[in-house]
Amino acid sequence: MKRRRAAAATGLLLAVCASLLTAAPSAQAAGTAGFHVKDGRLLDATDQDFVLRGVNHAHTWYPDRTDQALKDIKAKGANSVRVVLATGDQWTRNDTADVAHVIDQCKRNRLVCVLEAHDTTGYGESAGAVPLAKAVDYWLGVKSALVGQEKYVLVNIGNEPWGNTGYTAWTDATKTAIGRLRNAGLDHTLVVDAPNWGQDWSFTMRDNAAGVFAADPDRNTVFDIHMYGVYDTAAEVKDYLNRFVSARLPVMVGEFGDMHSDGNPDEDAIMATAQSLGIGYLGWSWSGNGGGVEYLDLARGFDPNQLSAWGKRLFDGVDGIKATAKEASVFSGGGTDPGGESGACTVTYRLSDWGGSFNADVTVRNDSTHALDGWALDFAFPAQQRINAIWNAKATQSGTKVHVTPESWTRSVPAGGSVGFGLSGSSTAGTNAVPTGFTLDGRTCATR
Template identity: 35%
Template sequence: MRSRSRRPRDRAAVRPLAVAATLALTAAPVVAVASSASAAERVDNPFVGADQYVNSYWASNVTQAAAEAGGELGEKMLTLTDTPTSVWMDRTSAIEGNVDGPGLRYHLDAALEQQQGSTPMVFNLVIYNLPGRDCYALASNGLLPATAAGLAEYENEYIDPIADMLAEPQYADLRVVATIEPDSLPNLVTNMSEPKCQQSAPFYRAGVAYALDRLYEAGNVYSYIDAAHSGWLGWDSNAGPAVDVFHEVVTSTDHGYDTVAGFVTNTANSTPLHEPFLEDTTFGSGGGTQVRQAEFYEWNRDFDELDWTEHLYSLATAAGFPSDIGMLIDTSRNGWGGPDRPTAPSTSTVLNTYVDETRVDRRTHRGAWCNPDGAGLGERPTVAPTDNAASHLDAYVWVKPPGESDGGSTDIPNDQGKGFDRMCDPTFNSPKLAGKLTGAKAGAPLAGQWFQEQFEMLVANAYPAIDGDGGPVDPDTQAPTAPTGLEATASTATSVALSWDASTDDTGVTGYTVRVDGTVATTAAGTSATITGLTPDTTYEVTVTARDAAGNVSAASAPLTVTTSSDGGGGDTQAPSVPTGLAAGDVTTSSVALSWNASTDDVGVTGYRVLRGGQVVANVTGTSATVTGLAADTAYSFQVVAVDAAGNASAASAALSVTTDEEASTPGGACTVTYQANSWNNGFTGNITLRNDSSAAVSAWDLTFSFPSGQQITQVWSAQFTQTGSAVTITPAAWTTSIPAGGSVSFGFNGTHSGTNTTPSDFALDGVDCDVA
């Protein structure tokens, strides 16, 4: 049970004066509901030991979508009909029910019917109707004005009826998990230059505080405050002020910290749960560049939602929030699976290219929030996930029901107060996205309405993938074993050389992360690493974790305490000579054998690092190594560095360029192209799926075709293109270079037309005609 100090206070005395005066005139006295005393005892994590309500209205939409999609895709959809999703109260009329669906009581009664015996039932609810709602967007604006009258209506006609209904005796044993006002408080951190947000700010603070108090008084509600996502608030300059706002609002309530069970992140967003191949470390051999400097991350060290929830928990508890607060992450649309999902880090030595080819988040910009094209379903709702203990996760939840639109891609008249936001327009180069296209999916209806094409995409791109024959494929959730045998093999005044015993994993270890005093210092593909840039005569604690391809991370190794030597001279500071004679031996489609001449050193060479594209891919003690896992018919650059017992490293050898062997070319007539296009005005978005129908893999391919009506491509994703007149040549992205036998790749593009958008039909793969589906 959560035990927190209650903070009774005069609410009007701690809020902005203009709002305090309004409350004095309009707010009815809060009367405790007698029936709430019979509610079940509060627990630390409401999801533990409980079932969750399945929204039958959403499930029926999924069933209809499956019938429309048909085939294997439809079968996959049907496995989702028992998945719990949140019920949204997105305007006052939703309480009683409106054209978009049944009311709150319908769902509460249905939850009671689904409850099995004495097993607790969680009812996921979204409170979303503040005055001046979504002050920095248009697609999800509400009906209540940012005025004193709007606040009074919000409190008396929206929050009070919801809280009173939840407090009725028959619902007392439900565990109602409420997501509180998505995007509202985060807007007060980053968007206060917008006049609408300035006007809405006092009503956001007052409205959220009122909602927290009234829902807490119902006795059975666990409120989680919306905390945006890592790509919005992850920067230190945003995260600290955000926690200050959360703290200010919560401590202004009558019941203080007792009103809050925790925070929920990524609501209705698509930021990945975990970036499996990216760490916030240095990039390249020089050590002066950070991965977070890439254009996509803009110095934000929180690459994903596990990063952000860990960061948020640390700041919130430091600010005074109780240590037993929990975190929820909306994983409904952040899977980013499908053929475009990277399966290994890029080999590029250019930072932006490396990040763009390595990240699983395929959006044009982290601020692109509306119906992102290429997204997929994420982790299924999960109780008390163990992916990152420091995040203090209560659950993964599906707050945003997959298949419901984020906003119309064109201006659609409506009576819901929802405007046309150009962030939902796939043709728009948004200033909010540094001039990039929004990447939104075309043909979208109003926010909250069913979007069949998007749902088909989300299911097709699910990660973990869905098995249509029997439900979700079991994802790889087993972490590697913790590294053992961590030891320092050498040290200087500013560096420490480390080695450890290999971890094991059910699918295979892909790398290791070395932390110094809890901070990531470096990563390694093998079982050794050297940490540089340390301070002389200083003691450090070092640990190592292992990770696998699914992003599972092991427990940390036993800590190793190391002390650098004093900077007084006398130690071995002479580096080995530069390795010479680097040469390639056997070369296959996926591997290169390397050898070189031994280096010399005043004390003795202890090993060599093999670099590919400037990144360490192997650590060996002899003068040869075989690098595997390469792509066919691809040029790679290799170098070797020698290391001695003191950790001194030589300069890198002269670079050797090696091209892997080419795989068999495409047999004639062994390819199929599926072409789809959505047009608007003089623009269109196209998507091509290229299937290799042959019995051999195809590498370094090119696909050619001509536009019959002179259409022009302006942008391609997941591939590269050239166009001369109407003739187009598509070549692969780094992660789609090889198409396995029977496999396929997909890519998309935006283009223009002059009024006629005729489908091309003369597709050829490597000069051989393809069938067109």
């Protein structure tokens, strides 16, 4: 359901006479209670460098898919997800309770949440699109779901504000939007999208980024470029991103694909350049695209086992998510449940070993204080074991790694309750030791 972008000729990109960015001062957010910017880098709440490696998910159009989608996205190796929300101006509003639920699910899956308001897409050119001021109104309306989540959430003020008409207003409107959010007490890292359907072929964001950054009293703003047909050569990709890095201004690639209606972006150059510069990227999009851009689906029909060629490239390819993503240290550094709980689960694995074959009865206890509605258990076999059958759950296996998800009748697990499943398998190594390192929804489980 991704909106089609108006074509922006690459020749125009090359023809625009752009001035050099003015170097930004070495600065960071006033407080370090959450994500913050320092010397052009995004740091998390533990003051560790964090590089976004994830995907976009169209929550506002597929809210019933989100809980499972986030689990599947995490299982594919992502450390972050950019979530589409609606202000109610073009699409049905995602209210405060829904935003709080999305944040909770991101945290449970140890994913950094980049929340974006989509109704600004193509303002000035797309019928129904609204200005950034409306997006600010939305964020203030759901403020209670955001406050206190600065360690886990980045606020992307408005998706692709301005199409190819009226985009010169971007600078002042963006400064005003940042000021309103700061005055209202939002201390999150703010993310601002480029105009020109996000692609900034006019270099409006590039050439005014230093002034916008300086206008943020917290110096905690990240610039978001969307790379589609305008960025169809490695030279264009490198030039654009290097200008921000040279000026010590934080930048991310919030959307990109391996093809598009306005041209064929160089996704290899985008990923390689982002990796070499330590810049975050999030591919568009997990699933559910329509209107002729179905080729942008990473997973066909929301099925993690049916990745498209684009999905395989993004997750498994050179400079891809699996090879480069590192989990935010706010999740992995302290042994604490992302929801604030420790000791979130216990796994009991009872093995019946016959050398070349085995059975196992597995019990997963939910030790947290919240019920589970859907879950994912991950572990790795210590030898050459293969699952031949499983009951009361479903499993996929890649090498020694196993990913288990529930059947409909084992989906719900109350706080303090347990769920069980069984499996049978074989081993060419003649040994069937008990796996170690069980994780439930990304959280390490105790074993017994």
